[in-house]
Amino acid sequence: xxxxxxxxxxxxxxxxxxxxxxxxxxxxxxxxxxxxxxxxxxxxxxxxxxxxxxxxxxxxxxxxxxxxxxxxxxxxxxxxxxxxxxxxxxxxxxxxxxxxxxxxxxxxxxxxxx
Amino acid sequence: xxxxxxxxxxxxxxxxxxxxxxxxxxxxxxxxxxxxxxxxxxxxxxxxxxxxxxxxxxxxxxxxxxxxxxxxxxxxxxxxxxxxxxxxxxxxxxxxxxxxxxxxxxxxxxxxxx
Numbered sequence: 001x002x003x004x005x006x007x008x009x010x011x012x013x014x015x016x017x018x019x020x021x022x023x024x025x026x027x028x029x030x031x032x033x034x035x036x037x038x039x040x041x042x043x044x045x046x047x048x049x050x051x052x053x054x055x056x057x058x059x060x061x062x063x064x065x066x067x068x069x070x071x072x073x074x075x076x077x078x079x080x081x082x083x084x085x086x087x088x089x090x091x092x093x094x095x096x097x098x099x100x101x102x103x104x105x106x107x108x109x110x111x112x113x114x
Numbered sequence: 115x116x117x118x119x120x121x122x123x124x125x126x127x128x129x130x131x132x133x134x135x136x137x138x139x140x141x142x143x144x145x146x147x148x149x150x151x152x153x154x155x156x157x158x159x160x161x162x163x164x165x166x167x168x169x170x171x172x173x174x175x176x177x178x179x180x181x182x183x184x185x186x187x188x189x190x191x192x193x194x195x196x197x198x199x200x201x202x203x204x205x206x207x208x209x210x211x212x213x214x215x216x217x218x219x220x221x222x223x224x225x226x227x228x
Contacts, residue, residue: 035216045219091156104156
């Protein structure tokens with residue numbers, strides 16, 4: 001069974017600094033998708049960034065970028081120029097191309113220090 | 115239609131009572147998912163529908179849980195004879211058949227069983 005592991009329950013970063021959230025996953029599949037979702041306090045979960053496993057180029061969305069290491073089964077999220085609004089739970093997630101559901105990690109709570 | 119709507123936002127019920135939650139997906143989305151999220155955990159898959167057909171159910175979904183999507187639009191999740199262990203956030207999400215872009219989540223229904 002596929003699993004997603006986020007080894008950092010909480011992290012803090014100074015406003016305007018850069019922070020990296022770690023994620024590893026376990027799968028025997030070769031075709032899959034990876035996601036980072038953000039869940040602000042008491043608000044709905046939103047998709048931050050996604051990566052197709054067949055693409056070697058790392059995905060980027062404005063201040064958010066990923067470091068996708070397929071062989072190592074690692075998928076970290078880098079947030080540049082951290083802002084107070086980035087404070088949230090961040091979930092790493094995986095979906096096999098042959099499956100219809102997304103599997104989530106346990107999350108990393110990110111605090112932004114003013 | 116600006117997103118996925120869930121009703122109610124909060125529900126407090128006594129142990130042993132039945133509760134029903136409603137989810138209205140984005141109208142053009144044909145897939146609808148239910149997840150459960152307990153404190154400190156990531157969302158766990160419960161079940162999903164494609165149109166009105168329930169295609170998969172997790173083993174987490176005991177006999178006390180039932181979900182329906184009668185006309186392929188809104189969905190209901192019912193929990194019978196609630197237990198304290200059912201206390202959680204119940205998240206609904208919707209998507210197109212192709213999940214490359216992940217899900218769109220609702221704000222969730224927080225259930226507290228006392």
